[in-house]
Amino acid sequence: MSSASTSAAASTADSQNGISGRLSFIVGLVLLGFLGLIPVLSVAFEDPFLLTLFTRIVIMAIAAVSLNLILGYGGMVSFGHAAYIGVGGYTVGILAFHGVHAAWIQWPLAVIISGIVAALIGLLSLRTKGIFFIMITLALSQLVYYLGNGAFAYGGDDGLNIMKRSDFGGLLNLDNRPTFYYLCWVILLATVYFVHRTVNSRFGMVLQGAKSNDRRMATIGFPVHRYQLTAFVLAGMICGLAGVLTATFTGFISPAMMHWSRSGDLIVMVVLGGMGSLFGPVFGTVAFLLLEEVLSSWTEYWKIVFGPILVLVVLFARGGIDGAMVRGQAGALLAGLAAFFLLYGVHSAYEDEWLIPTLILVAACALAWVAKWAIDRKGARHD
Secondary structure (H helix, E strand, C coil): CCHHHHHHHHHHHHHHHHHHHHHHHHHHHHHHHHHCCHHHHHHHCCCHHHHHHHHHHHHHHHHHHHHHHHHCCCCCCCCCCHHHHHHHHHHHHHHHHCCCCEHHHHHHHHHHHHHHHHHHHHHHHCCCCHHHHHHHHHHHHHHHHHHHHHCHHHCHHHCEECCCCCECCCCCCCCCHHHHHHHHHHHHHHHHHHHHHHHCCHHHHHHHHHHHHHHHHHHCCCCHHHHHHHHHHHHHHHHHHHHHHHHHHHCEECHHHHCHHHHHHHHHHHHHHCCCCCCHHHHHHHHHHHHHHHHHHHCCCHHHHHHHHHHHHHHHCCCHHHHHHHCCCHHHHHHHHHHHHHHHHHHHHHCCCCHHHHHHHHHHHHHHHHHHHHHHHHHHHHC
16 A cells, blocks of 8 residues: 555544544533433423432432543542442531531531542552552442441441431522532533543643553653542542432432442443543443433343443443444444334333343344444454
8 A cells, every 4th residue: 555545544544533533522512411401301201200310320420420530541440439429428417417417518528538538548559550459449448338337326237317408508409309400410510521621631641641651650750659649539529529419319328329339330330431531431321320220120130131231332342432432333322222212112012021131132232243343344444
């Protein structure tokens, strides 16, 4: 192949990647805009559960975006991120139990304590790497989990009801569900913007450089450990805020909020949506929780279906949903979405418990095969 044709092919590929990247960005903005319409749609369809479901989705998206800061951009696979949800939630619950209901005290204190816990965990875990880092974050988060189990004054493993929601002194009525939803939505927007500005700053560049080669970054004079610890604390504080919102939303706290399986769910959300991408965690959280809601309504063994779908995404759509759009596989994603709603309609018509999960699995396998074929063909064309 001549140099001219090679340059033309490279230019075409760059152009396609640029268009696909813009598509991912636009879809992310549209999704955030759609989330802002949920209270209106809930009233229009007279379905209060819609608001309940998406309030949960928005709160978990905040936690997933915070995890993406250290996992996607920093390369730190923290398997104990849900511990900060528990710390934030328990701070609000314990203060409410002792009669402190002012949100101006509860919320900042919860975020600060979450940051302190993250700093302690980070100081210990960041001295290691790889599997040792994962195991230490898991062990320390489980320590926090068992502290919650042993807090018998605050319900122990039965949990604790929060009898009165946080009070903003009449400025915001958190008992009003649309108001609380919009507060969560605004916090999600602010979190996405904060992470975007952070990872594109000098601090973020060093963090991403350390993910690629921390020894090289240290050799040229950057205090890598300090940068990683700062990112770890920031992520813990944002996740603690998600815990505050969770406790305020449910009016209940329990050790289950910080169980290791919750941390695993957060990692799955980030991987499913796309690690190290701006909107990937939001895509992943929406997809994860909607699939959980729909599949669990069909069968209690929904994880048997969800597991293979996740494996196929990891194997054939590297970079998750965001990565698929960047590589120009938006057509496959839209086909999958159309197939999903088509099967949902078939299920509603025939109400066969096992028919739809089986068909979804078959459809997912077919789509994965088509995606792999498209990737191989594209690669062969470039070669």
